[in-house]
Amino acid sequence: MLRFALLGFLQYEPKTGYDLKQTMDKSTNHFWHAKQSQIYSTLKKMEADGLVVSHPEPQENRPDRKVYTITDSGKSAMQSWLQQPVTKLETPKQLLLLKLFFSGNIQKEAIVTQLRLQRNLHEQQINLYKTESSDFINQVSSSFPELNRDTFMWEATRRFGERFERMYMDWLDETIGMIEKEF
Amino acid sequence: MLRFALLGFLQYEPKTGYDLKQTMDKSTNHFWHAKQSQIYSTLKKMEADGLVVSHPEPQENRPDRKVYTITDSGKSAMQSWLQQPVTKLETPKQLLLLKLFFSGNIQKEAIVTQLRLQRNLHEQQINLYKTESSDFINQVSSSFPELNRDTFMWEATRRFGERFERMYMDWLDETIGMIEKEF
DNA sequence: TATAACATGTAACTAGTTACATGATTGG
DNA sequence: CCAATCATGTAACTAGTTACATGTTATA
Numbered sequence: 062m063l064r065f066a067l068l069g070f071l072q073y074e075p076k077t078g079y080d081l082k083q084t085m086d087k088s089t090n091h092f093w094h095a096k097q098s099q100i101y102s103t104l105k106k107m108e109a110d111g112l113v114v115s116h117p118e119p120q121e122n123r124p125d126r127k128v129y130t131i132t133d134s135g136k137s138a139m140q141s142w143l144q145q146p147v148t149k150l151e152t153p154k155q156l157l158l159l160k161l162f163f164s165g166n167i168q169k170e171a172i173v174t175q176l177r178l179q180r181n182l183h184e185q186q187i188n189l190y191k192t193e194s195s196d197f198i199n200q201v202s203s204s205f206p207e208l209n210r211d212t213f214m215w216e217a218t219r220r221f222g223e224r225f226e227r228m229y230m231d232w233l234d235e236t237i238g239m240i241e242k243e244f
Numbered sequence: 245m246l247r248f249a250l251l252g253f254l255q256y257e258p259k260t261g262y263d264l265k266q267t268m269d270k271s272t273n274h275f276w277h278a279k280q281s282q283i284y285s286t287l288k289k290m291e292a293d294g295l296v297v298s299h300p301e302p303q304e305n306r307p308d309r310k311v312y313t314i315t316d317s318g319k320s321a322m323q324s325w326l327q328q329p330v331t332k333l334e335t336p337k338q339l340l341l342l343k344l345f346f347s348g349n350i351q352k353e354a355i356v357t358q359l360r361l362q363r364n365l366h367e368q369q370i371n372l373y374k375t376e377s378s379d380f381i382n383q384v385s386s387s388f389p390e391l392n393r394d395t396f397m398w399e400a401t402r403r404f405g406e407r408f409e410r411m412y413m414d415w416l417d418e419t420i421g422m423i424e425k426e427f
Numbered sequence: 428t429a430t431a432a433c434a435t436g437t438a439a440c441t442a443g444t445t446a447c448a449t450g451a452t453t454g455g
Numbered sequence: 456c457c458a459a460t461c462a463t464g465t466a467a468c469t470a471g472t473t474a475c476a477t478g479t480t481a482t483a
Contacts, residue, residue, distance in 0.1 A: 288436095
């Protein structure tokens with residue numbers, strides 16, 4: 062599926078594997094991420110499949126930049142993927158919940174410490190959504206008003222992130238409270 | 245990580261790969277799942293690593309049941325895993341958000357249809373949490389009061405699921421509303 | 428009559444992670 | 456002087472999915 066994330070970004074403009082990593086880290090990171098090495102190898106396969114083409118851009122004292130451009134075939138693959146309905150729920154793997162599920166014989170204090178640590182992490186994350194992510198989207202939408210339908214969607218995913226973190230923190234607070242009282 | 249899910253269940257009683265699949269599907273499915281084939285191959289590796297041992301149980305007209313029992317080494321591996329803090333946030337891959345992120349050029353109606361379909365799926369899921377999951381936990385906790393610390397944790401993960409689905413539905417409703425009005 | 432439940436697994440594949448290798452430039 | 460940024464990639468690995476293979480018994 063990473064290929065569709067990459068195609069999505071290449072629809073805006075040609076980019077290198079390195080650029081794509083930066084872009085993903087700044088934008089889709091909270092619902093789609095990839096390591097640099099996976100991006101490089103996926104781009105290679107995508108070129109073999111005719112979804113993108115690469116052109117080397119020579120540089121001094123650096124490896125050439127390898128700039129990937131989406132092809133017509135890539136564009137239509139992307140559009141048909143976007144049209145396809147998502148008919149199943151995703152049940153992503155959540156390490157913390159797995160650990161908690163089997164923590165019946167762990168001391169109260171250790172569990173509370175574990176959950177408080179998570180609470181801090183989620184608090185940091187919600188702040189990022191409210192500041193950095195929000196600022197970035199506002200900046201693009203005021204600089205490029207023609208992208209308003211795109212930024213609308215970016216904002217929708219940002220709102221999801223914010224709601225998710227809020228929900229997670231509320232659940233942690235509730236659970237920590239219950240453990241302290243009842244466990 | 246699947247190994248720890250399997251070890252967790254084997255702490256209660258010896259089980260076959262087939263049993264473990266049934267158990268996971270009924271309990272941890274919303275935060276940890278695996279295919280039957282992955283469970284079989286993971287158990288094999290776990291036996292090679294000394295975390296479990298298997299004993300064949302002959303049956304008539306059926307393949308032998310291969311019953312796995314957790315070893316002392318498996319028990320201590322599980323306990324030390326449970327003690328380890330989770331220090332990073334997980335950012336699981338979410339296909340729907342990825343698709344939505346790149347849906348700026350898709351017709352309004354197609355997006356709304358996509359999101360309404362999701363809404364139905366999440367509504368079904370929240371109902372499962374409120375009925376089946378809840379009933380199962382209540383049943384175990386009244387039949388086996390000695391497992392009350394375990395069922396407390398199961399219930400905590402169930403509440404997470406319920407809150408997650410509630411949040412997801414609220415976000416979908418908000419987003420559908422905004423698309424209908426502003427997009 | 429067919430399909431679900433029981434019960435095992437292998438093989439081939441895709442996806443993703445970790446570690447390694449190279450090497451210049453810029454900023455603290 | 457050290458770390459970060461720029462820029463590419465390969466190799467070995469772990470994790471997970473899909474498809475195949477086998478065969479009985481109970482239920483609808």
